[in-house]
Amino acid sequence: MNLAFRQVLSVRTFRLCERLSPKSFQAPVTSTCPIIQHRHYCEDRTESRKLPQLMEFPPIVWPSFFKYIKNWMFANFIIRPYFDQEFNLNEFIEASKHAVQVVSECLQKSDFKTLEGLVEKDAISALKNAISKLSVSQRQLLSVDKEDIFYAFPYQVGVMFDDSDKRWVEITMCYHVLKGLKQMQETGDLPPISLGIQPEYQEKIFILNYRFIREFTKGVEDSWWVNIVNHFQPQSIAKRY
Numbered sequence: 001m002n003l004a005f006r007q008v009l010s011v012r013t014f015r016l017c018e019r020l021s022p023k024s025f026q027a028p029v030t031s032t033c034p035i036i037q038h039r040h041y042c043e044d045r046t047e048s049r050k051l052p053q054l055m056e057f058p059p060i061v062w063p064s065f066f067k068y069i070k071n072w073m074f075a076n077f078i079i080r081p082y083f084d085q086e087f088n089l090n091e092f093i094e095a096s097k098h099a100v101q102v103v104s105e106c107l108q109k110s111d112f113k114t115l116e117g118l119v120e121k122d123a124i125s126a127l128k129n130a131i132s133k134l135s136v137s138q139r140q141l142l143s144v145d146k147e148d149i150f151y152a153f154p155y156q157v158g159v160m161f162d163d164s165d166k167r168w169v170e171i172t173m174c175y176h177v178l179k180g181l182k183q184m185q186e187t188g189d190l191p192p193i194s195l196g197i198q199p200e201y202q203e204k205i206f207i208l209n210y211r212f213i214r215e216f217t218k219g220v221e222d223s224w225w226v227n228i229v230n231h232f233q234p235q236s237i238a239k240r241y
Contacts (some may be wrong), residue, residue, distance in 0.1 A: 006107070041098065051134075055126050055157055057228050063153045063155060066196045067155060073146060083159075085167065089157070096173055100175060101144055103118065104144040104208075105144075106118075106137055108143035112214055113125075120226070141206070141231075145182055147185075148178055150181055154172065154173055157169075157171050157210075158171075165217070165218075171211070171212045173209070178201065178205060208230065211227055
């Protein structure tokens with residue numbers, strides 16, 4: 001899988017640049033009107049369907065118009081003429097979805113060994129710590145089929161230099177995911193446009209933030225790495241902010 005992932009990130013478009021159980025009932029025998037205390041169980045059950053952020057990174061949900069203009073200028077007037085003449089931002093977006101699928105499947109399986117060479121070491125360490133705190137049900141929410149991504153956009157494209165003339169390209173991506181979308185499309189049962197406010201869809205919607213980085217220093221042969229991985233649910237972010 002490691003080889004397949006690196007091959008995808010090395011194509012020409014990639015050359016540059018997250019029923020109530022018996023225990024739930026506690027009725028005091030001295031009460032004339034027993035109180036059924038099942039709130040704790042319900043909270044646990046609800047929490048098991050929520051996915052907290054995996055890494056400390058400001059959550060990105062929507063694109064910025066000003067960044068959109070800046071990204072377009074970077075892609076067409078800096079990246080393409082000075083880094084990779086065949087670079088195409090739209091093709092990058094589509095190819096990056098495969099990377100998301102590979103990384104997310106590894107996270108769901110806690111397969112951190114496969115992530116070596118794909119995700120930076122510091123990021124892997126942070127992800128290990130975050131995933132160790134998740135329940136089994138929460139871990140099952142991590143895996144993403146690229147066909148379930150219904151909206152993807154580059155939030156920020158940047159080029160970095162240092163004093164030793166090293167240079168890198170970073171592309172921060174945001175993906176909107178509806179779990180089960182692929183199956184819905186296959187059966188013709190398409191979700192409504194207002195799915196974001198429909199209760200039956202809210203727990204199936206996830207936001208992913210991935211940041212890709214690659215060194216483009218002259219004479220250096222490098223491939224794309226991921227140094228930020230964030231999966232979360234928009235409803236949990238809304239409550240925090």
